[in-house]
Amino acid sequence: MSTEDNLNMRPRKEMTGNVKYLNIAVLSILLGVSAYIIIRVVNDKGVVLFTYHPTFIILGYLILMSNAILIMSDNHFLTKHLSYHQRITAHWIVQASALTLILIAQACIFTNKINFNKPHLQTTHSLFGICTVSLTILSAMDGISAKYSYHLRNFIKPALSKLMHILLGVSSYTLAIITIILGFNQLWNSEGDVIIKSIIIILLVFSGFYVLIKTLLLLPSRIKNVLSN
Known part of the structure; x- marks a missing residue:
């Protein structure tokens, strides 16, 4: 069995009560922040073509992608009992759903700008946004390579493919977290929004760090594995 297999099939520790509650709390925070932003946008703009952009972006990144990452980092209380291969299946299904919503969101904002004859990529938010979506597409494409890494081993080392993913x-x-922050910061400009924006930023940074922390902790061993092979 390779080092990569050992990383993937490593024994899983039982999720303690405190860790489970923290997991639920972070997912609840993401759900609450998502609901607030979507309701606020709908209330401010109404149900128009533009509204679908932030709505689907929020659902795609904060809800679906967050859960997809937690599933594969073995840090999700709902999928903790699943085997590695079952988690891979759950991961790509949730990730594919997220990408679908994100692409629809981009199509909506692109069409909306054309309808109102507005220029594209004129704000920091939009520039970060196009970079985020581009990396997301690349990540999804490399995810296919990572899923079938054994079959593609003659073209690219499985460990390298998974590391790239x-x-x-x-x-x-x-980048998605940063782009979302830039987005609502751009939309909400009144003095009364200063406090709520600060609270949402803190919650998003904390939640985003939690979502990524286990993956980041395992990153050095994966890099070492690639270099050693």
Whole structure:
């Protein structure tokens, strides 16, 4: 059995009560923040084409992608009991659903700008957004390579393929959090929004760090594994 297999099939520790409650708390925070942003956007803009962009982006990244990462980092209380291969299946199904919503969101904002004859990529939010979506697409494409890494081993080492998928995934998720923050910061400009924006930023940074922490802790061993082979 290779070092990569050992990393994937390592014995799983039981999730303690405190860890489980923290897991539930973070997922609840993401759900609550997502609900607030979506309700706020709908309330401010109404149900128009533009509204679907932030709504699907929020659902795609904060809800679906967060859960997809937690599933594969073996840090999700709902899938903790699943085997490694079962978690892979759950991961790509949730990830594919997230990507579908994200692409629809991009199509909506692109069409909306065309309808109102507005220029594209004129704000920091939009520039971060296009980079985020591009990395997300690349991560999904490399995810296919990582899933079938054994069959593609003559073209690319499985360990390298999986490492690239992890790096792309971490990068795209981190950029997504930043892009979302830039987005609502751009929309909400009144003085009364200063406190709520600060609270949401703190909650998103904390939750995003929690989602990525286990993956980041395992990253050095995966890099070492690639270099040693």
